[in-house]
Amino acid sequence: MMNQLNNQDLLNSSLRRCLNDKYFFTAFYEHFHQSSPEIAALFDKTDMVRLNKMMEVSLFSIIAASESNGDNDQDLVDIAQAHKGRNIKPEFYKYWEISLLATVAECDPEFDDNTRKAWKHVLARGVEFMAQY
Numbered sequence: 001m002m003n004q005l006n007n008q009d010l011l012n013s014s015l016r017r018c019l020n021d022k023y024f025f026t027a028f029y030e031h032f033h034q035s036s037p038e039i040a041a042l043f044d045k046t047d048m049v050r051l052n053k054m055m056e057v058s059l060f061s062i063i064a065a066s067e068s069n070g071d072n073d074q075d076l077v078d079i080a081q082a083h084k085g086r087n088i089k090p091e092f093y094k095y096w097e098i099s100l101l102a103t104v105a106e107c108d109p110e111f112d113d114n115t116r117k118a119w120k121h122v123l124a125r126g127v128e129f130m131a132q133y
Contacts, residue, residue, distance in 0.1 A: 010114060010118035011118045014058065014119065019105055023107070027106055028045070029051070032099040035095040035099055039092055062122070065125060065128065066121075066124075077133070080130050090132070094131070
């Protein structure tokens with residue numbers, strides 16, 4: 001079983017490769033919108049450039065929270081509060097995670113089972129936190 005450092009290293013390397021793909025966020029939102037008609041409707045008339053930047057910040061916040069002992073969760077609290085105000089349902093976070101993993105698999109040329117496990121491990125705390133907030 002991989003330790004936390006290996007998970008972080010694998011995820012950080014994978015994230016760098018994904019962020020180098022100019023279609024990463026577009027591909028993610030295509031997957032995410034296709035996951036549920038309700039989700040697609042939430043993004044109608046949304047500034048996607050702004051949303052892409054917010055998605056990147058969210059990813060880094062979740063990664064930072066996975067590395068902390070709860071000391072640096074204010075970013076997650078802020079994101080969760082913003083989502084709650086937009087009627088984001090708890091089950092949407094699972095769709096988010098599934099869509100993100102599918103996109104990473106497409107955009108990371110070095111993606112393998114260990115990379116998937118690292119992403120799932122690192123995302124688990126943030127996704128759970130957001131869904132329960």
